[in-house]
Amino acid sequence: MFWHVFKTKLKVLLWNKSCLFWVLIFPFIMAILFNAAFSGLNAMKESKSSKVAVVQDALSENSEWRMFFKELDKHKSFEISFTSAEDARKKLDDGEVQSYIDFKDDKAHLFIKENNIGQTLIKNALDQYAELNTTAAAIAQTSPEYLMREDGFSKIMTEDFVKDDNTEHTDFTVNYFFTLMAMAALYASLIGIELTKNNEANLSTKGARLSVSPTNKTMVMVADLLVGFVVCSIQQLVLYFFIRFVLGVQMAAEPGWTLLISMMGVLAGLSLGIFVGASNKKSEGLKNGLLISVIMLCCFFAGMMGDPILRDKFETMMPLFAKVNPIAAIADGYYALFAYNGDMEYYWQAFARIAIFAGVMLVLSLVLSRRKRYDSI
Amino acid sequence: MEKIIEVEGLTKLYGKFKAVDDLSIYVEKGRIFGLLGPNGSGKSTTINCILSLLKYQKGEIKIFGETMSPDNYELKRKIGVVFQDVAVFNELNVYDNIDYFCGLYIRDKETRKKYVEDAIKLTALQDFKKFRPKQLSGGLLRRLNIACGIAHKPKLIFLDEPTVAVDPQSRNAILEGIVKLNKAGATIVYTSHYMEEVEQICDRIVILDKGKIIAKGTKESLKEMTTMGERIVIEMAKPDKKIMAEFEKMPNLLEAKYDDGKLALTFARGKEKLPSVIEFLKKNELSYERIFSELPSLNDVFLELTGKELRD
Numbered sequence: 001m002f003w004h005v006f007k008t009k010l011k012v013l014l015w016n017k018s019c020l021f022w023v024l025i026f027p028f029i030m031a032i033l034f035n036a037a038f039s040g041l042n043a044m045k046e047s048k049s050s051k052v053a054v055v056q057d058a059l060s061e062n063s064e065w066r067m068f069f070k071e072l073d074k075h076k077s078f079e080i081s082f083t084s085a086e087d088a089r090k091k092l093d094d095g096e097v098q099s100y101i102d103f104k105d106d107k108a109h110l111f112i113k114e115n116n117i118g119q120t121l122i123k124n125a126l127d128q129y130a131e132l133n134t135t136a137a138a139i140a141q142t143s144p145e146y147l148m149r150e151d152g153f154s155k156i157m158t159e160d161f162v163k164d165d166n167t168e169h170t171d172f173t174v175n176y177f178f179t180l181m182a183m184a185a186l187y188a189s190l191i192g193i194e195l196t197k198n199n200e201a202n203l204s205t206k207g208a209r210l211s212v213s214p215t216n217k218t219m220v221m222v223a224d225l226l227v228g229f230v231v232c233s234i235q236q237l238v239l240y241f242f243i244r245f246v247l248g249v250q251m252a253a254e255p256g257w258t259l260l261i262s263m264m265g266v267l268a269g270l271s272l273g274i275f276v277g278a279s280n281k282k283s284e285g286l287k288n289g290l291l292i293s294v295i296m297l298c299c300f301f302a303g304m305m306g307d308p309i310l311r312d313k314f315e316t317m318m319p320l321f322a323k324v325n326p327i328a329a330i331a332d333g334y335y336a337l338f339a340y341n342g343d344m345e346y347y348w349q350a351f352a353r354i355a356i357f358a359g360v361m362l363v364l365s366l367v368l369s370r371r372k373r374y375d376s377i
Numbered sequence: 378m379e380k381i382i383e384v385e386g387l388t389k390l391y392g393k394f395k396a397v398d399d400l401s402i403y404v405e406k407g408r409i410f411g412l413l414g415p416n417g418s419g420k421s422t423t424i425n426c427i428l429s430l431l432k433y434q435k436g437e438i439k440i441f442g443e444t445m446s447p448d449n450y451e452l453k454r455k456i457g458v459v460f461q462d463v464a465v466f467n468e469l470n471v472y473d474n475i476d477y478f479c480g481l482y483i484r485d486k487e488t489r490k491k492y493v494e495d496a497i498k499l500t501a502l503q504d505f506k507k508f509r510p511k512q513l514s515g516g517l518l519r520r521l522n523i524a525c526g527i528a529h530k531p532k533l534i535f536l537d538e539p540t541v542a543v544d545p546q547s548r549n550a551i552l553e554g555i556v557k558l559n560k561a562g563a564t565i566v567y568t569s570h571y572m573e574e575v576e577q578i579c580d581r582i583v584i585l586d587k588g589k590i591i592a593k594g595t596k597e598s599l600k601e602m603t604t605m606g607e608r609i610v611i612e613m614a615k616p617d618k619k620i621m622a623e624f625e626k627m628p629n630l631l632e633a634k635y636d637d638g639k640l641a642l643t644f645a646r647g648k649e650k651l652p653s654v655i656e657f658l659k660k661n662e663l664s665y666e667r668i669f670s671e672l673p674s675l676n677d678v679f680l681e682l683t684g685k686e687l688r689d
Contacts, residue, residue, distance in 0.1 A: 004480040008469070015468035198466075201430050205464035209525070212428050212458045213481035214450035372447040373432040376391060377425060 001215065005223040009195065013227055019194050022292075024235050027184035028242060034180060035247040038173040049079050052122055053091050053100035056082040065108065068129055077121055101126070174338060175311075175331065177249050179304035182330035184239055185265030186295045188232040192273020192365075193287050195224040199369065202281055202377045221274065221369045228270045229263070236262035252337030257347065261333035264354050268326050271361030278368035295327070302328040329353035379406040381533055381564045382427065387436030389422055389588075396422045397433070398588040404566060404581075409559050411579030412568040413675060415685075419588035420568040421461060424535050427566075428458060440533065454482055457531030457563075461538040463522045465510050472497070472506040475524050482529035496528035499554055516547025523551065527558060534558060535566045540574060552578055572675040584679060591682050596675065603673045603681050605631060606646035609654050610639050613665035620661060627657070 013019065052072075059066050059082075073080035083091070088100035092113055099112040099119050108126050112119045199220055201208040210220065237259055244251045252258050276287055301318075302325055303311030315322040322328055333350035340346055382404040389397040397419045404410040412420045425431040427438055429447045438445045443452050465474045475493045483489040497503055500520040510518055519539060527534055536555065540548045556578055559565050569575050575582055576596050583593040592599055606629070615635055616624070624633045624642060629650070632643040644650045651670045658665060680686055 001480070001484060004477070004484075008466075008473070008477045008480075011473070012466050012468045205460045205462040206466065208425075208430060208460055209458065209464045209478060210481065211430055211447070212453060212456065213478070214453040215481045373429060375432055377430055 009227045023187045051079045051097040053083050053088040053097040055085045055088050055102040178331040178334040179299050179302045182327040183299050186269040188266045188269030189273030189291050191228040192270040193277040196274045196277030202374045232266040233263050265330040268358035274365035275361050298325050298327040326357050381406050383439045385437045389433040396588050408580045409565045411575040411582040413575045414585035418585040455532045457527045457534045459523050459526035459536045459539050467510050470507050475528050478525040479528035492528050496524040500524040516543045519543050533564050537568050599678050600673045605673045607644045608671040609642045611665050612667040
C-alpha cells in the first residue's frame with residue numbers, strides 16, 4: 001500500500017508543471033541571474049583600483065598616517081601616490097586620480113569628484129583609522145604600557161583596514177547563493193501544500209475519497225513526505241553542482257555535508273507546507289502566496305537582498321528571529337562548511353536549528369493529519 | 378429484510394443552522410435507496426455524516442450492523458463512494474486513476490488489475506484508458522468518477538448526484554450502470570434533485586427539505602399522497618374567458634392554468650378525464666396541436682407538501 005501511494009504520488013508530482021516550475025526550475029533561474037549580476041560586480045571590483053593622491057606637505061616622514069597609507073597601497077583596491085596639494089587638486093580635476101587626501105589640524109580630509117565604491121572604501125578606511133587613533137590616545141593616558149607591547153595596540157594599528165577580498169573563503173557574494181539554496185530547500189513547502197490538498201476531506205474531493213477508504217492517513221502523509229523529499233533532495237544536489245561547476249561559484253568542497261543540511265531543509269520545507277496546508281481551508285493560491293512571501297521575507301532577513309552587513313544588523317535587532325529563521329539556519333550551515341574549513345561546531349549548531357524547526361513542523365503536521373472528522377467539508 | 382444502513386435521530390448543525398434535523402432512515406439490502414430533495418436540503422450532509430467525514434451533534438449511525446467511525450477500516454472496505462464533485466488526478470490517465478483508488482482497497486495486484494478492467498468495462502471507458510481527465514468530455518469524466526468509486530466492488534455504494542451537468546446520453550449510460558451494479562448485488566444510496574432519475578431507478582425514496590424528511594416510501598406510495606389524479610395538457614391557442622369558465626366547471630377540476638402555449642388542467646383522483654376533455658374540445662370546436670395526460674410525479678408530491686418545485 002505504501003509503495004502504491006508513493007509511486008502514484010511521485011507520478012502526480014512529476015506531472016504537476018506549476019509546482020515543478022517553482023520548486024525545481026525557479027531556483028536555477030535565480031542562480032543564473034545572481035551569477036550574471038555578481039560576476040559583473042566582481043569583474044568591476046577586480047578591474048578598477050581606486051587612484052588616491054595624498055598631500056604629503058603636512059605629513060612628516062615617519063608619521064603614523066604615512067605608514068597607514070603605505071599599508072593601504074599594498075591593497076589591490078588602491079593606488080596611493082604622495083604629492084603636493086596643488087598637484088593633487090590638478091590630478092583630481094584632470095581625472096588622473098579619483099580622490100585626494102589633505103590634512104588640517106592632523107585630521108584627514110577626503111576630496112572627491114564623484115562617489116563610487118572606491119571612494120566609499122577609502123572613506124571607511126580613513127574613518128576606522130581615525131577612530132583607532134582616538135582610542136590609542138585614550139589608552140595612552142590610562143595604560144601606556146599596552147601601547148608598547150609587541151602584540152598590543154601597535155599590531156592592531158598596522159592591520160588591514162580594508163577586508164581582503166582576495167581569498168576564496170571570504171567572498172561575500174557566496175552568501176547570496178547560500179540563501180538561494182536555502183530558499184530552494186524551503187520551496188519544498190509548496191509541494192507539501194499540494195500533497196496535503198489531496199489528503200484532507202475538507203480541502204478536496206480527492207481528500208474526501210481518501211478519507212472514506214480503509215487507508216491510514218499517517219501512512220499516506222509519510223509516503224507524500226518521502227515523494228517530496230526524494231524529488232527536492234535530488235534538486236538540491238543538482239543545484240549545488242550547477243552553482244559550483246557550471247556557474248563556477250566557490251562553494252564548500254564537501255557535497256555530502258552540504259546535501260545533509262539541504263535535506264534537513266527540504267524536510268523542514270515539506271513539513272511547513274503540510275502544516276500550512278492542513279491548518280486551514282483557505283485557497284491553495286492564497287496559501288502558496290503566503291508561503292512564498294514568508295520564505296522571501298526570511299531570505300531578506302538572511303541577507304539575500306542587499307548588503308550582507310544588513311543581515312548582521314537584523315541579527316542584532318531581532319536575535320530570536322535570526323535563530324529560528326530557517327533560511328538563515330540553512331545558509332549558516334553552508335557558510336560554516338565554506339568559511340571555517342572543517343570546523344564543524346558551527347555547522348552542527350546550524351543543523352540543530354533547522355532540525356528543531358523541521359521537528360516542530362512535523363509534529364504539528366502529524367497532529368493535524370490525524371484529524372478524524374471535520375466540522376465542515 | 379436485512380438493514381444495511383440504520384440512522385437514528387441524526388442532527389447536524391453548522392453554527393446555529395440545522396443542516397440535518399433529527400433524521401431517521403434505514404436502507405435495506407439489495408435496494409436502490411433514493412434521497413431526493415432540492416439543493417441545500419441536506420442530502421450530501423447526511424451522506425457525509427453517515428460516512429464519518431463530518432462531525433454531528435446527535436444521532437446514531439450503523440452500517441452493516443456496526444457503528445461507523447473513521448477508524449473502522451473493515452467497514453470502509455465494503456463501501457464505495459461517488460462524490461458530487463469529480464475526484465480524480467488530472468496528472469494521471471484514466472487507467473492509473475482507477476488503479477490508484479482501487480489500490481487503496483485491494484492490495485493484490487492481479488485482483489486489482491481485473492477489478493480495474495471490470496470498472497472500465499462497466500463505465501464503457503475502454504477506448505479512453507490512456508486519456509487524461511482534461512481530454513474527456515463532461516459525461517466521460519463523470520463515468521471515470523464513478524469507476525474510481527466502485528472499482529473495488531463494494532457491497533454498499535453511495536452516489537451523490539452523479540449525473541449533475543451530464544448530457545442525456547451519458548446520464549442514461551450512468552443510470553444503466555447503477556442498475557447493473559445493483560443487480561450484481563450492491564446496495565445503493567442515490568441522491569439527486571432530478572426526480573425523473575429517482576423515479577426511474579429507486580425502490581424506496583426519502584424526500585428531504587431543509588434537513589427534514591417530508592415524505593418517504595415507494596414511488597407509488599409517495600404519489601398516493603397527492604390529491605392530484607391526472608393532469609391533461611393541451612397545446613392550443615389561448616382560450617377566451619368564456620371557454621376558460623366552461624373548463625373550470627368540469628367535474629373534479631383542481632386547477633386550470635394557461636402558460637407558454639399550453640393549457641394544463643389538473644384533476645383530482647377519480648375517473649379518467651382525457652375522453653371527456655377531447656369531447657369538450659370537439660363540442661366547442663376548439664382546435665389544438667397536441668393533447669396528452671400526465672400522472673402525478675414526485676415533483677407534484679414535493680409541490681403539494683412544500684408549496685415549491687423541486688428544482689427551486
